[in-house]
Amino acid sequence: MELSREKYAADLSSIREAQVRINSFIHRTPVLTSESLNAISGRRLFFKCECFQKGGAFKFRGACNAVFSLGDDQAAKGVVTHSSGNHAAALSLAAKLRGIPAYIVVPKNAPKCKVENVIRYGGQVIWSEATMQSREITATKVLKETGAILVHPYNDERIISGQGTMALELFEQAPQLDAIIVPISGGGLISGVALAAKSINPSIRVFAAEPKGANDAAQSKAAGRIVTLPETNTIADGLRAFLGELTWPIVRDFVDDIITVDDMEIIEAMRLCYEVLKVAVEPSGCIGLAAVLSDSFRNNHAWKDHNQIGIILSGGNVDLGVVWDSLRK
Amino acid sequence: MELSREKYAADLSSIREAQVRINSFIHRTPVLTSESLNAISGRRLFFKCECFQKGGAFKFRGACNAVFSLGDDQAAKGVVTHSSGNHAAALSLAAKLRGIPAYIVVPKNAPKCKVENVIRYGGQVIWSEATMQSREITATKVLKETGAILVHPYNDERIISGQGTMALELFEQAPQLDAIIVPISGGGLISGVALAAKSINPSIRVFAAEPKGANDAAQSKAAGRIVTLPETNTIADGLRAFLGELTWPIVRDFVDDIITVDDMEIIEAMRLCYEVLKVAVEPSGCIGLAAVLSDSFRNNHAWKDHNQIGIILSGGNVDLGVVWDSLRK
Structure with a gap:
């Protein structure tokens, strides 16, 4: 798949330009690891903590x-x-x-x-x-x-390039990655990440993580066109948007698979983030961990050899009452 | 004040030896900053996140x-x-x-x-x-x-030296610091930190943060001898220990002041850690933030020129139910 700017809304050059433009304003967010979560998942996980980004999200x-x-x-x-x-x-x-x-x-x-x-x-x-x-x-x-x-939240060339800078950082911090799992909503983040990641390392796998109650991206990939839903139902309030005309071609061509998880899996991942990783994420933010722990990912033989996995903890803006109410269920 | 190994249980050499010994086993924990918390505190704060250390604490x-x-x-x-x-x-x-x-x-x-x-x-x-x-x-x-x-939790030369390695890291990550605020309980952490910090930069200030309901260290400093309490009463369950014979001389000679805060101040600091910094701390772990926000610190003219402050978020092991119950009060 040729990765040209004529065909897609961004490319490695536009992402590198974005990095130069924003570098003095953003936080270089840390990558955390946890032996406990490695043991639970059976993989080596590298958590890119964009919940520590300014504004609390990527x-x-x-x-x-x-x-x-x-x-x-x-x-x-x-x-x-x-x-x-x-x-x-x-x-x-x-x-x-x-x-x-x-x-x-x-x-x-x-x-x-x-x-x-x-x-x-x-x-x-x-x-x-x-x-x-x-x-x-x-x-x-x-x-x-x-x-x-x-300035549209995701269907915008400048936004896609900006979000892609996260992948440039992540590769510097964890060059050994063979897969990245990214939350998907409108597709701005995963578009930038996929373009940057596949340009730097064409063999890397890029997976989207999506709530079952807002699985428009999975349906879109299956149908080969943008599918929208009459309604969505998920605790992950940041993941209810639908793909746009700029993000869809990138998701179609460069996202290797979409892993859907239910709200209970999201809540369990959130609990692990708080209790084990000590990171305060929002439900949308921890869906990558939910995906890597899901049966559908664990049991998929196609992905069994992917063992060095970057997980994007995309945001941490949540009313703590919502967290606690959901963990008590 | 001469900082010799004959007089104290550790020194810069023993702390550097500890660093070499443990370096391949520990996490180099990140330092986070927040413009929002800088604005609230009126200082520049550098949060050393030891809650991300293996085992969830320094x-x-x-x-x-x-x-x-x-x-x-x-x-x-x-x-x-x-x-x-x-x-x-x-x-x-x-x-x-x-x-x-x-x-x-x-x-x-x-x-x-x-x-x-x-x-x-x-x-x-x-x-x-x-x-x-x-x-x-x-x-x-x-x-x-x-x-x-x-292996005593704090009254042990090897423990004091080991905890001091955190200060070596912090100075590499934030060399501009002119003060460090450290939770105090038995005194192992602050002893190691104070010895390392004052050896490297004699003009740096080292402050202890202590719950009012377990203020034995503040009483000890005032009395010039180890004071123990018949009982303690604080939400910060990790800060109820008393100074030991090895930590007391170091606290006496190298800790510049002890800032006491009440449980409401600890809870408010915990809320800010979760909601603004996105870090899941335990009550004992966030007391340094409570101290820097306290009226007694803000109004102390002696410390008004200390503007680059390292705050140790010492641990994150807490039942989330405890966090939420306290935040609801």
Whole structure:
């Protein structure tokens, strides 16, 4: 599969450019290992802790790349997004660093801590109804009124390149990896990671981890086209988006398999993150661990020789009450 | 103050020897920073995350140094300790790595997750009553029966040197520090840290953080002699021990001040660790953050120019139910 910029929304060059652009703003997040979790999984696991990224999630990489890619005149008018949370906080923080306004359309059912993060980072919250339609209408209205530019959470070349910088770091920190497991939602993170990873090491495997209650990416891969769902049902609130026209071709061509897990598996992985790894992740953030521990992955002979596995802990923004309520079940 | 081995139980040489001895066994734990916590505290904070250490706490450093200091004949008979938890797990793990038995006297009121850690790491649990007297009697019995050697949790030269290795790492990771805040209980950690830190940079300040409900170290400093308490009362179950004859002279001579905080301050610091830093700490582990946020520290003019502060997040072994119950109050 040729990996050219004509064909896909990003490539290794655009990801390396993003790294240069954002490097002084982001955290180089640590990679943690645990003998206990290696023993439980039967593999060697390398946890890339993007929950320690600024804003509490990998989203800051893409947001930062988008905001600092803008020309001065365009930047001055600000940026807009509608987002389930982590992208919103990340965009607010990136805009604050550049000294420009960020207008954040937030659905009324967004988790409290995610809204608080937006406000803490100086984003201007504009409420909408919970439907995607209401979010888009509200965002369009803000765009018209302010002249600001829309920064989509994932279906955006700058976002995909920014998220891909995580893979560049991870390869420096754990060059021995033969597989990476990445949460999938709209596909921005896994698109950037897959492009970077396969460019550097074509034999590496890139797996997506997806909730069974929002398995549109698995269905899309099976159908050979973007599938959307009438509704989603999962504790992993950050993984309910659907693939976009820029992320789909990359997921189609470079993601080796999609592992779906149910909410109980996500909750058990979350417990292990807190109790063993001592990392406070959100449900969406720990799905990679859930995937590597799932029967469908363990029993898949195609993957049995992949033993050095990078797992992206993608975010940590969660109301602790939600964590505890779910662990008690 | 001359820092000689004749006068104190450890020195920079013994700490450097410990580092060479244990380096291939321990995790080099990351240092995290947070602009949000810098803003809240009004200082620049550098969090040394020993909760990510093997066994979930800094204790593995000292335990590892002690176990690998033993001659083969002595080692073969095993090691014994009575401990409130983290030292016990750490000693079990170190003994397992050397392939020798670890006999762990555990009081019946020890937190469940700490006992589970001992068992997971292969330690042999021997129950005692909750009193220190019962723990010591039981340990003495085990010593006689097995010929194993006692490894005290803190009042031991090898333990103090091992814990001090954390400061060597921290200085490499954050050389700009002008102060370090360390939890104090029996004094093993802060003794090693203070000796290493003051040897490398005599002008650095070393502060102890202690619960008000177990403020024996603060009372000892004030009295000029070891003070013990008839009882302690704090959520920080790892910080209830009293100074020993080896740690006291070091605390007396090299710890610049002791900051006491109440349980509400500890709980608030724990919330910030989970929600902002995304690190799962135990109450004892986050007391350094509680100290730097306390009014007594903020309002102390003597420390107002200390702006680059290392904070030791010393451990993360806690039943999540305890965390959540305390955060709800």
